[in-house]
Amino acid sequence: MTTTLDGSTGAGGSAPAARTYDVGASDEVAERGRLVVTLGHGTDAVTVGVFRFRDRLYAYENVCAHQGGPACQGRIVSRVRERLDDAQRSLGLVFDDSEMHIVCPWHGFEYDVTTGRHPGRPDYALRPVTVAEEGGRVRVTV
Amino acid sequence: MTIDDGVRRLPTQEITTHTDSREILANAARDTERYGLDDYFIVDVDSHHVELDSWPEILEFLESPVLKDTAHQMMRNWPQASHLALHNHPPGLTMQDVSGRIPHQASLAEETPGAASGAERDVTLVRRAMDAMSIDLQVVFPQPMLETGLHPQPQVASALLQAYNRWFTSQVLPREPRVKTMLGLPFEDPDACLATVEEFADHPGVIGFLVTSQRHAGVHRNAYMPLYRMLEERGLPIGFHAGPNQADSMTSTMNRFLSAHAMSFVTCNMTHMTNWVINGIPERFPGLKTIWIESGLAWVPFMMQRLDHEYYMRQSDAPLLTKPPSHYMREMYYTSQPMEWTDDALLEATLRAIDAPNTLMYSSDWPHWDFDVPGRIASLPFLDDHAKRNILGETARKVFGL
Numbered sequence: 364m365t366t367t368l369d370g371s372t373g374a375g376g377s378a379p380a381a382r383t384y385d386v387g388a389s390d391e392v393a394e395r396g397r398l399v400v401t402l403g404h405g406t407d408a409v410t411v412g413v414f415r416f417r418d419r420l421y422a423y424e425n426v427c428a429h430q431g432g433p434a435c436q437g438r439i440v441s442r443v444r445e446r447l448d449d450a451q452r453s454l455g456l457v458f459d460d461s462e463m464h465i466v467c468p469w470h471g472f473e474y475d476v477t478t479g480r481h482p483g484r485p486d487y488a489l490r491p492v493t494v495a496e497e498g499g500r501v502r503v504t505v
Numbered sequence: 506m507t508i509d510d511g512v513r514r515l516p517t518q519e520i521t522t523h524t525d526s527r528e529i530l531a532n533a534a535r536d537t538e539r540y541g542l543d544d545y546f547i548v549d550v551d552s553h554h555v556e557l558d559s560w561p562e563i564l565e566f567l568e569s570p571v572l573k574d575t576a577h578q579m580m581r582n583w584p585q586a587s588h589l590a591l592h593n594h595p596p597g598l599t600m601q602d603v604s605g606r607i608p609h610q611a612s613l614a615e616e617t618p619g620a621a622s623g624a625e626r627d628v629t630l631v632r633r634a635m636d637a638m639s640i641d642l643q644v645v646f647p648q649p650m651l652e653t654g655l656h657p658q659p660q661v662a663s664a665l666l667q668a669y670n671r672w673f674t675s676q677v678l679p680r681e682p683r684v685k686t687m688l689g690l691p692f693e694d695p696d697a698c699l700a701t702v703e704e705f706a707d708h709p710g711v712i713g714f715l716v717t718s719q720r721h722a723g724v725h726r727n728a729y730m731p732l733y734r735m736l737e738e739r740g741l742p743i744g745f746h747a748g749p750n751q752a753d754s755m756t757s758t759m760n761r762f763l764s765a766h767a768m769s770f771v772t773c774n775m776t777h778m779t780n781w782v783i784n785g786i787p788e789r790f791p792g793l794k795t796i797w798i799e800s801g802l803a804w805v806p807f808m809m810q811r812l813d814h815e816y817y818m819r820q821s822d823a824p825l826l827t828k829p830p831s832h833y834m835r836e837m838y839y840t841s842q843p844m845e846w847t848d849d850a851l852l853e854a855t856l857r858a859i860d861a862p863n864t865l866m867y868s869s870d871w872p873h874w875d876f877d878v879p880g881r882i883a884s885l886p887f888l889d890d891h892a893k894r895n896i897l898g899e900t901a902r903k904v905f906g907l
Contacts, residue, residue, distance in 0.1 A: 384509045399515045410515070430878050431532050436520045438606050468520040468529065470875060471606045 383504040409505045411492050414476050416463045422494035423479050428487045432469025522612040530637035536880030542639040548901035549643045550840045551868035556647040559623025560588040566668035593656045594649045597751040600762040610874040624676035634871050644685045651748040654720025663691035678710035687713035687744050695728040712905040713742035718773040719750050725784035733790045742794035747774045774800040785825025787833040796838040803845045806858040835860050840868035843875040853887045862892035866901045
């Protein structure tokens, strides 16, 4: 189950029936890029970020597990790692381009785009949203 | 093929320093609806504006013609000094935004149409933040000026504080009654502290006075007793506002901003709290309301246990005390941010230790990188509604007479 720190589960008891939306063309979500859209109207509206990494799409609700910030509208940045030599001496910081992070701009919480989870506390996670690509179109189901 | 009805692309795909505060904080509206925050009286006891954005305007309020000339020459001749003249802005502060991951920490560079001065612009930005977070009143402080206690020339620091205080009270406060402040004291100069209280205590919107905590003055020195007496007699709280220091004897060993921030924002107030209590200032001035600002809360039960434990063995070191140190600490006030939330059981114990329903006051610290929205308090599962109302605003109403 997706965990949020403010006590919500992201799965309300009386959620409206799921609906699939065409949100745009495939080429509108570039590699290491995003498309943030609000789906629906009024109190049922949901804002979702769609991301592409290594030619695969991932989508999450735009609500940080920390304090509810707009996590999908922050920096997209590779994970930072610290290199060590064989003697465990630090060789400094490097970007690991094999892992793409999305960063909540409110407080800097980072999430692995492939899992939606914080790299150090995986139970802090974004709510995943179903996304599919078909016929050159991107479709999101909420 | 076209996108479906009911799909709206957000005009701001990525939030940057140029994004409007109302858009940055739009998600706070979820808390307002969920917790009914519009029904609460919410006072934010610690927030900030960026005084360096208005620095040339502020420097015009310098009293000394010599110092004003120095400032003018610095602004004219030094390529990077147009908004830094005379200031001791520490270079490490530019690490606060985690390499652009938290843009609002670096700058609120959004448009403010019609704002003809820095003061007008600040008021616009503060209103936007208050409205977005359902805050009724906001206590506003400067930012880099929290470092004035480390200025290499204390007399310059005192002059800058005087200029800032005159600018803020004449240019910012009259524009928005929802903005309040506790004005910084030129603490290196006890006589100037008294003059500051005399000059500004009755100004509308001034609800207390502030000691910026990054400094090396012992708060128990005899020279400060007239100041504490004056504040007590006027019923005005004194606040100790923590700040960062990456160059003290301990933090200078640290290689990451996280490390230095986690330590120095707390150790400065731990130091002053220890001197304050062990020297019996609360016994000498029992009516003086004391507020500890922006050190979080986890340090307080640590210090209560630590000081009580040593006091029981060394009572003769603290002869003015008639009860254990923790009792005095429980009668002081604390602002909530940055509230350590990572362990519910520990946080609940901390709030019980400090008697949070009667001593804790919500603070956002907006627009800093570790700010807290009011929903942080409203969502705590172990507080009843009465306690939440007190923390979010009712205790502040009482402490400041709002």
